[in-house]
Amino acid sequence: MSKLLEINDLHVQFNLIGRRVQAVRGVSLDLNVGETLAIVGESGSGKSVTSKAIMGLIPNPPGEIAKGSISFEGKDLVQYSEKQMQKIRGKEISMIFQDPMTALNPTMKIGKQIMESLIKHQGMSKHDARERAIELLKLVGIPKPEKRVDEYPHQFSGGMRQRVVIAIALACNPKILIADEPTTALDVTIQAQILDLMRDLQKKTGTAIILITHDLGVVANIAQRVAVMYGGKIVETGTLDELFYHPKHPYTWGLLASMPKLHAKTDKLLAIPGTPPDLSDPPKGCPFAARCPHAMNVCTTHMPEYTELSATQKAACWLLDERAPKVAPPETIGV
Numbered sequence: 001m002s003k004l005l006e007i008n009d010l011h012v013q014f015n016l017i018g019r020r021v022q023a024v025r026g027v028s029l030d031l032n033v034g035e036t037l038a039i040v041g042e043s044g045s046g047k048s049v050t051s052k053a054i055m056g057l058i059p060n061p062p063g064e065i066a067k068g069s070i071s072f073e074g075k076d077l078v079q080y081s082e083k084q085m086q087k088i089r090g091k092e093i094s095m096i097f098q099d100p101m102t103a104l105n106p107t108m109k110i111g112k113q114i115m116e117s118l119i120k121h122q123g124m125s126k127h128d129a130r131e132r133a134i135e136l137l138k139l140v141g142i143p144k145p146e147k148r149v150d151e152y153p154h155q156f157s158g159g160m161r162q163r164v165v166i167a168i169a170l171a172c173n174p175k176i177l178i179a180d181e182p183t184t185a186l187d188v189t190i191q192a193q194i195l196d197l198m199r200d201l202q203k204k205t206g207t208a209i210i211l212i213t214h215d216l217g218v219v220a221n222i223a224q225r226v227a228v229m230y231g232g233k234i235v236e237t238g239t240l241d242e243l244f245y246h247p248k249h250p251y252t253w254g255l256l257a258s259m260p261k262l263h264a265k266t267d268k269l270l271a272i273p274g275t276p277p278d279l280s281d282p283p284k285g286c287p288f289a290a291r292c293p294h295a296m297n298v299c300t301t302h303m304p305e306y307t308e309l310s311a312t313q314k315a316a317c318w319l320l321d322e323r324a325p326k327v328a329p330p331e332t333i334g335v
């Protein structure tokens with residue numbers, strides 16, 4: 001598969017008064033044409049900051065890309081000016097956020113909001129843009145699109161609004177769609193419908209998706225590859241099967257154990273005890289050391305390197321060092 005996006009050693013920091021928060025600390029990732037990559041982690045792991053960096057949406061100041069590159073079709077977006085990024089955003093790379101209400105303008109008809117980007121980026125005439133807006137509403141499963149194109153956001157339910165947001169994001173046939181917790185604000189049945197829709201649309205349009213989520217259940221539904229983030233770093237990455245059936249990092253084990261099971265006798269979730277590290281004073285060693293049940297002395301003093309487990313899977317954990325004691329993943333994991 002050919003690479004659409006290659007992130008290399010990305011460091012993002014926020015220079016606040018009296019402290020510097022190192023939100024992303026050396027992230028390397030790539031995205032192939034047409035695939036879905038999930039970035040999973042708790043809040044504060046750096047997943048949203050990574051996606052904002054791709055979109056050129058890190059506010060500077062206080063934010064700053066201190067190091068690294070984000071190569072999109074061979075061009076480094078880190079070097080792009082705001083003006084250059086405006087040609088990429090919404091056209092080549094689109095983003096949808098958690099809350100559809102904040103993404104939509106409450107005083108503007110739905111159709112007009114879709115048309116705006118078509119007129120701006122594609123130079124469409126008003127008439128053609130309206131036709132295309134109706135087509136897009138149909139594509140995202142909105143009934144009676146000819147009528148609803150002239151309605152306002154408050155006339156739509158939460159799930160329907162998120163469909164509209166997806167229609168806007170896909171209006172210009174972007175090569176990449178970044179979805180940051182796209183279903184978190186919706187109730188469970190609607191969540192499933194939106195994920196189905198995204199999967200269908202991907203098949204139809206070939207758009208690559210970066211899905212940002214804290215929820216492994218969402219990942220299982222849609223992603224082909226997964227990157228697990230913790231403390232500003234990627235701790236493990238692999239195919240969906242590798243991460244679900246052969247996870248190697250204790251943090252991935254913890255995430256899997258805290259996932260609701262389909263056939264479980266109990267609905268008690270095993271949350272990972274403790275809190276994520278303070279990234280204004282990041283740990284010297286493994287970011288997970290303070291919460292890891294398997295932590296050894298070396299873990300607190302030295303950051304583990306990545307161990308390549310297959311052509312597609314790697315993890316950064318001292319347990320993978322040949323000198324470490326053998327530890328089996330807990331029995332609670334598995335789908």
Ligand code: SF4
Pocket residue numbers: 249250251286287288289290292293294295296299304316317318319
């Ligand atoms: Fe746990 Fe050490 Fe592995 Fe970090 S490196 S996950 S602390 S065993």
Ligand code: MG
Pocket residue numbers: 043047048
């Ligand atoms: Mg977030």
